[in-house]
Amino acid sequence: MLDFFRNVAKTVKPIFIGHKYYYMWVGFLCFFMFLGLVAYAQQLYQGLIVTAMRDQVSWGLYISNFTFLVGVAAAAVVLVVPAYLYNFKAIKEIAILGEMLAVTAVTLCILFIMVDMGQPTRVWHILPFIGAMNFPSSLLAWDVVVLNGYLIINVVILGYVLYQTALGKEYSWQVIGPLIILSIPWAVGIHTVTAFLYNGLAARPFWNASILAPRFLASAFCSGPALMLILFQIIRKVSRIEIKNDAIFKIAELIAYAMCINIFLLGAEVFKEFYSGTVHKAHVQYLYFGLHGNTSLVPWMWWATILNITALILFLTPRTRENFLTLNAGCVFILIGVYIEKGMGLIVPGFVPSALGEIYDYSPTTQEILITVGIWAFGALFYTLLLKFVIPIYTGELRFGNKGEPSGQEGYEERVKAQEVPAKEVYVD
Amino acid sequence: MSRKIRHNPMGIKLNRRNFLKGTALGVTASALPVKKADAGFLDTFFQEHFREMSKDEIEEVLTRLEKEYTETYKKSVSVQATPPLPGVVFGYGLDLSRCIGCRRCVYACVGENNQSRDPQIHWISVLRFKKGEKWSDLEESEKYYNPAKVPEPGYFYMPVQCQQCKNPPCVRSCPTQATWKDPDGIVVIDYNWCIGCRYCMAACPYGARRFNWGAPKVPNEEFNPNTHYLGNRPRYKGVVEKCTFCVQRSRVGKYPACVEICPVGARKFGNLLDPQSEIRYAIENKRVLRLKEELNTHPKFYYFFAT
Numbered sequence: 001m002l003d004f005f006r007n008v009a010k011t012v013k014p015i016f017i018g019h020k021y022y023y024m025w026v027g028f029l030c031f032f033m034f035l036g037l038v039a040y041a042q043q044l045y046q047g048l049i050v051t052a053m054r055d056q057v058s059w060g061l062y063i064s065n066f067t068f069l070v071g072v073a074a075a076a077v078v079l080v081v082p083a084y085l086y087n088f089k090a091i092k093e094i095a096i097l098g099e100m101l102a103v104t105a106v107t108l109c110i111l112f113i114m115v116d117m118g119q120p121t122r123v124w125h126i127l128p129f130i131g132a133m134n135f136p137s138s139l140l141a142w143d144v145v146v147l148n149g150y151l152i153i154n155v156v157i158l159g160y161v162l163y164q165t166a167l168g169k170e171y172s173w174q175v176i177g178p179l180i181i182l183s184i185p186w187a188v189g190i191h192t193v194t195a196f197l198y199n200g201l202a203a204r205p206f207w208n209a210s211i212l213a214p215r216f217l218a219s220a221f222c223s224g225p226a227l228m229l230i231l232f233q234i235i236r237k238v239s240r241i242e243i244k245n246d247a248i249f250k251i252a253e254l255i256a257y258a259m260c261i262n263i264f265l266l267g268a269e270v271f272k273e274f275y276s277g278t279v280h281k282a283h284v285q286y287l288y289f290g291l292h293g294n295t296s297l298v299p300w301m302w303w304a305t306i307l308n309i310t311a312l313i314l315f316l317t318p319r320t321r322e323n324f325l326t327l328n329a330g331c332v333f334i335l336i337g338v339y340i341e342k343g344m345g346l347i348v349p350g351f352v353p354s355a356l357g358e359i360y361d362y363s364p365t366t367q368e369i370l371i372t373v374g375i376w377a378f379g380a381l382f383y384t385l386l387l388k389f390v391i392p393i394y395t396g397e398l399r400f401g402n403k404g405e406p407s408g409q410e411g412y413e414e415r416v417k418a419q420e421v422p423a424k425e426v427y428v429d
Numbered sequence: 430m431s432r433k434i435r436h437n438p439m440g441i442k443l444n445r446r447n448f449l450k451g452t453a454l455g456v457t458a459s460a461l462p463v464k465k466a467d468a469g470f471l472d473t474f475f476q477e478h479f480r481e482m483s484k485d486e487i488e489e490v491l492t493r494l495e496k497e498y499t500e501t502y503k504k505s506v507s508v509q510a511t512p513p514l515p516g517v518v519f520g521y522g523l524d525l526s527r528c529i530g531c532r533r534c535v536y537a538c539v540g541e542n543n544q545s546r547d548p549q550i551h552w553i554s555v556l557r558f559k560k561g562e563k564w565s566d567l568e569e570s571e572k573y574y575n576p577a578k579v580p581e582p583g584y585f586y587m588p589v590q591c592q593q594c595k596n597p598p599c600v601r602s603c604p605t606q607a608t609w610k611d612p613d614g615i616v617v618i619d620y621n622w623c624i625g626c627r628y629c630m631a632a633c634p635y636g637a638r639r640f641n642w643g644a645p646k647v648p649n650e651e652f653n654p655n656t657h658y659l660g661n662r663p664r665y666k667g668v669v670e671k672c673t674f675c676v677q678r679s680r681v682g683k684y685p686a687c688v689e690i691c692p693v694g695a696r697k698f699g700n701l702l703d704p705q706s707e708i709r710y711a712i713e714n715k716r717v718l719r720l721k722e723e724l725n726t727h728p729k730f731y732y733f734f735a736t
Contacts, residue, residue: 047666049643058630118625118667125605132478132606140604202724203634279566355636357567
């Protein structure tokens with residue numbers, strides 16, 4: 001028992017130790033979290049009236065971010081599939097970083113739902129047994145099940161692999177295999193269920209198109225990996241983790257395919273709406289051209305389209321895909337493009353024009369933006385702390401040991417020298 | 430119906446609320462002295478789903494609410510939970526050829542049902558259309574018309590409120606079963622169970638649901654003290670509300686406020702199961718339409734043309 005606490009203390013310790021820039025980064029994030037918290041306190045006190053949402057557009061920036069982040073969480077599977085199933089070694093070594101991103105993204109999803117709720121203290125009403133969960137009738141109940149399930153699966157995989165690694169042992173496929181295999185359809189599931197959440201509403205013709213779920217998946221496999229590529233480059237710069245260029249270029253290739261499908265599906269939808277030209281066209285028209293002079297989304301959508309197509313070209317061409325300057329530019333373009341397209345560009349036009357034909361030009365208030373930024377800052381902090389905690393275990397700098405044995409930083413050099421723990425081959429099975 | 434009300438097979442009512450309350454009190458009691466106000470807060474917090482409560486528990490809740498509202502509004506407030514009448518399914522008729530767009534129904538509804546005055550909440554929206562232009566998809570509607578006199582030449586009006594669908598998308602979508610359809614066909618909301626996720630608002634094809642974006646305000650002197658738990662009792666900040674066909678009136682044999690106030694008799698109301706009712710007469714003898722029939726929601730709100 002004493003050993004257990006000593007080990008916990010040992011793993012938590014690296015979180016508090018770091019370079020000057022680390023403290024600055026943490027302080028920077030805490031500042032925005034504080035601003036978000038103040039704005040949220042105000043929202044709790046006055047109600048959601050501090051946002052720009054109204055009866056006509058009853059979901060806004062929060063649900064937009066939620067939708068985008070479900071995509072990021074689902075995309076972790078892109079790394080997990082080749083890593084564990086096809087034994088693509090270059091990616092396998094970094095799969096754990098993708099799983100951490102999934103855990104972070106799902107946590108943020110839950111936070112965005114929480115801040116969007118009118119009565120957050122009643123959240124237990126949605127739980128099975130103690131509440132009155134409307135399962136299987138309500139898609140929102142499904143979403144609660146799949147998102148929490150996904151969180152639990154990934155936390156278990158992550159916890160188990162890290163714990164075994166910290167003990168200096170190999171992980172056992174019998175334990176982790178079924179979970180990993182389960183996590184793959186589950187990742188597709190979380191995004192499909194989230195798409196169905198909108199898709200199932202006959203009242204909103206903009207969402208009531210069967211192409212929505214495939215579009216969700218395609219765009220998720222662009223934005224999630226794009227975010228990971230940027231994170232990987234930062235991680236290998238600031239830590240001892242080595243990430244091979246091979247892995248990065250392979251993921252970039254996957255992004256290129258996903259972006260092709262994404263743009264194709266979007267084009268199919270735009271064609272159908274404009275060519276058939278029924279009254280349901282109003283929503284797409286509002287999105288790309290504005291309706292009766294209301295154009296607040298129009299410039300954003302055109303930027304998103306331009307950025308997505310530029311990124312597609314950058315990622316399709318091997319020369320630009322394998323040049324870090326253009327690669328990173330492409331990643332940033334995709335992140336911005338998909339964030340607009342899958343966020344506000346998806347949620348708001350569902351409500352404009354409203355069910356009774358009203359046009360309400362939604363644009364978020366300062367409080368809404370502050371709360372959103374605060375949650376993102378929390379996410380960044382959460383991922384940073386996770387990294388600080390995971391990297392020493394991952395590189396073999398930190399090992400749980402019994403009393404007397406050399407462990408931690410002091411023992412690292414000796415152990416590497418003695419080939420006791422080959423730092424880079426922890427994941428070979 | 431897909432929803433289930435849980436019953437203990439042993440016939441003993443499992444009292445989750447008291448169990449949870451006991452646990453919570455046990456935890457808090459060790460830390461703080463529990464004052465009366467805290468006990469009220471806990472009662473509210475752990476209140477069960479309306480349809481899972483026993484008669485006694487409902488009675489207890491109604492008494493607590495009456496006391497609370499009486500203190501707040503400085504007048505004697507009654508909170509009923511009148512159940513649906515047997516053999517009754519309510520239906521509503523609206524004569525489009527008579528409506529003059531005066532919005533008296535809107536404000537009669539606000540007064541009767543204690544809708545918030547600031548921010549303003551209206552359960553009825555009256556839409557104005559230009560004669561001779563397309564209107565059935567509602568896109569060309571104008572909600573904020575404001576002439577000196579109605580009716581205006583060249584225009585016609587269509588009031589829209591909750592259509593009390595037989596197949597309500599809002600009920601299907603609610604993740605907590607906080608809204609349901611009672612046997613008399615009225616779709617009601619438990620304001621103490623709604624979590625304010627607004628999924629029902631996205632699901633409603635008629636824009637009938639309203640959200641309390643801020644704390645609702647009703648002046649004491651304008652407050653209607655005859656309330657129903659599932660209808661016009663005061664709402665909380667952050668919950669959804671909507672038209673209930675004046676459940677507090679219709680279940681005791683009165684017309685909804687909007688029917689009573691209409692100066693041109695455009696609004697009809699009655700029991701769809703009674704062959705002699707006015708609404709059945711309108712359905713059988715007039716040209717009737719229901720909004721967005723292609724969505725298969727089967728509204729019990731019938732628009733018709735009498736002339």
